[in-house]
Amino acid sequence: MLGDKKVLFSGMQATGSLTLGNYLGALKNWVSLSDEYECFYSVVDMHSITVRQDPAELRKRARSLLTLYIAAGLDPEKNCIYYQSHVSGHAELAWILNCFTYMGELNRMTQFKDKAARHADNINAGLYTYPVLMAADILLYQADVVPVGKDQLQHLEITRDIAQRFNAVYGDVFTIPEPYIGSVGAKIMSLQNPAKKMSKSDENPNASIYLTDDKDTVIRKCKRAVTDSEAVIAYRQEQPGIRNLIDIYCACTGRTPEETVKEFAGRGYGEFKLAVGEAVADVLQPLQTRFEELSKDKAYIDGIIKRNAEKAGYCAAKTLRKVQKKIGFPERVR
Ligand code: TRP
Numbered sequence: 001m002l003g004d005k006k007v008l009f010s011g012m013q014a015t016g017s018l019t020l021g022n023y024l025g026a027l028k029n030w031v032s033l034s035d036e037y038e039c040f041y042s043v044v045d046m047h048s049i050t051v052r053q054d055p056a057e058l059r060k061r062a063r064s065l066l067t068l069y070i071a072a073g074l075d076p077e078k079n080c081i082y083y084q085s086h087v088s089g090h091a092e093l094a095w096i097l098n099c100f101t102y103m104g105e106l107n108r109m110t111q112f113k114d115k116a117a118r119h120a121d122n123i124n125a126g127l128y129t130y131p132v133l134m135a136a137d138i139l140l141y142q143a144d145v146v147p148v149g150k151d152q153l154q155h156l157e158i159t160r161d162i163a164q165r166f167n168a169v170y171g172d173v174f175t176i177p178e179p180y181i182g183s184v185g186a187k188i189m190s191l192q193n194p195a196k197k198m199s200k201s202d203e204n205p206n207a208s209i210y211l212t213d214d215k216d217t218v219i220r221k222c223k224r225a226v227t228d229s230e231a232v233i234a235y236r237q238e239q240p241g242i243r244n245l246i247d248i249y250c251a252c253t254g255r256t257p258e259e260t261v262k263e264f265a266g267r268g269y270g271e272f273k274l275a276v277g278e279a280v281a282d283v284l285q286p287l288q289t290r291f292e293e294l295s296k297d298k299a300y301i302d303g304i305i306k307r308n309a310e311k312a313g314y315c316a317a318k319t320l321r322k323v324q325k326k327i328g329f330p331e332r333v334r
Helices: 020-033 055-071 089-098 103-107 110-118 125-140 150-170 215-223 240-253 257-263 269-296 298-327
Strands: 006-012 037-043 080-083 145-147 178-180
Touching: 006 020, 006 125, 020 037, 020 055, 020 145, 020 240, 020 269, 037 055, 037 298, 055 080, 055 269, 055 298, 080 298, 089 125, 089 298, 103 125, 103 150, 110 125, 110 150, 125 150, 125 298, 215 269, 240 257, 240 269, 269 298
Parallel strands: 006 037, 006 145, 037 080, 145 178
Antiparallel strands: none
């Protein structure tokens, strides 16, 4: 707890362009959590270098992502929006937690196995200990809840194990975090393969709608979305493509699947796809406008970066000092 609110921590990597899936599945819900929790939203640039990055590109994307957090509606006065690399406590705690993590545990991480297979020429130790850095992110702020997608649940589980192991030796140092499974958080699938999640790392640009796509592009991608030959707009497992488009439409308009099915009864896929595209464009347009405005205001964004790094640093230092003391590092001489 920080004050009388529970603490929430989450982060995103600044690699790839954010998709509609990231927005509807995560970012949009983050906004609704700011009142209830003391929120920390990090741009986790340290995680990004586990795969090789172009320096200029990484810096640019990190700033875009931070700006996008704000454009999406996260109030930077209420939410601590900051760069992970600006708070050295992440790296310091990660080292300590490395010494409380077993190789056997890390060997079981499915994301490591996947990434190692995809980047066979660069299976570095950072890729391997990625979950420990993530544990440090979360534990550093004594987070109570962590909104994450299903693909990150295993990392949250190992975070809890590490924290419990540490607490068992040194007393109640860390809050044990819980995953936050949102009540709505639409899961948006690929437009080209509705069995797969819409992903910013998909090689096919038609599979994902990017938050930066203009209206024409959005409509074109929706029109090309893979569907079926049933020729009825129904919300059922057997029509995953149409089902996904209904989910997107509902997430953008606030309607329910039942209402949507009724609205489009007897109408063709072409017409429905166009309506989906327009609904998506209507959601993205204000976000893009705000993003452009914010991007021009360098001084404003710089101020947020500075203030929030200080705030995060202050909270991080409190936990870190406690941890260092518990494990027996000598006290600083003042
Ligand atoms: N690994 C997460 C992802 O790729 C990003 C992340 C890093 C994160 N640290 C975190 C998410 C801490 C939640 C909490 O999605």
